[in-house]
Amino acid sequence: MNRSISFDASRRNSGWLVTGIYIIALNFSPAYAHSGAEGIVKERMDMMDKIGKNMKAMKGMIQGKTELSPDKIASNAESIQSASKHIKKMFPEGSINGPSEALPTIWENWQKFSSLTEELSIESENLKQLSTSQDKRSLMKQFAKVGKICRSCHTDFRKKKSKKE
Ligand code: HEC
Numbered sequence: 325m326n327r328s329i330s331f332d333a334s335r336r337n338s339g340w341l342v343t344g345i346y347i348i349a350l351n352f353s354p355a356y357a358h359s360g361a362e363g364i365v366k367e368r369m370d371m372m373d374k375i376g377k378n379m380k381a382m383k384g385m386i387q388g389k390t391e392l393s394p395d396k397i398a399s400n401a402e403s404i405q406s407a408s409k410h411i412k413k414m415f416p417e418g419s420i421n422g423p424s425e426a427l428p429t430i431w432e433n434w435q436k437f438s439s440l441t442e443e444l445s446i447e448s449e450n451l452k453q454l455s456t457s458q459d460k461r462s463l464m465k466q467f468a469k470v471g472k473i474c475r476s477c478h479t480d481f482r483k484k485k486s487k488k489e
Pocket residue numbers: 357365368369370372373375376377379404411423424425426427437438440441444470471473474475477478481482489
């Protein structure tokens with residue numbers, strides 16, 4: 325329910341009416357994360373979740389918690405790389421309905437948003453290329469670089485919440 329609580333808090337200043345309407349809407353939504361998300365908002369949340377899992381799988385390997393497999397690094401990095409190509413078209417202007425955590429600043433700074441998707445594409449490709457490298461340090465550094473792009477975009481363009489990626 326973190327999502328709903330933060331949404332509510334962010335709207336507090338816009339008055340009781342909006343808050344009231346939102347609370348009424350809340351009663352009809354089941355209590356799990358993507359509830360109420362529809363269409364493109366749901367699609368992109370699902371996509372982001374998927375790349376979140378890709379990052380988590382690689383993190384486990386890179387930290388030595390699970391066995392390091394070059395094939396798995398490559399396939400996870402590739403999955404992020406191909407998702408990165410779709411991010412832009414999944415954010416049609418003003419699509420912040422339902423439980424979306426996207427900020428309107430996306431469309432005010434579209435150039436920056438757009439270049440972050442390109443960076444993600446380039447750096448996840450570089451990560452894939454490094455999957456077979458014997459140099460673990462450069463693999464780690466490249467993984468961190470990809471993670472930094474995720475964080476950077478979330479910092480600027482996504483509402484704050486307690487869940488971490
Ligand atoms: C170009 C900007 C951008 C980049 C790059 C980006 N994200 Fe996101 N991400 C967003 C936005 C905006 C949202 C909120 C979408 C919404 O709620 O409508 C989001 C949401 C998420 C969510 C939450 C999905 C949900 O269930 O609501 C996860 C997980 C996530 N991103 C993971 C990642 C990971 C991991 C990376 C890097 C591999 C990444 N993102 C890269 C912009 C980005």
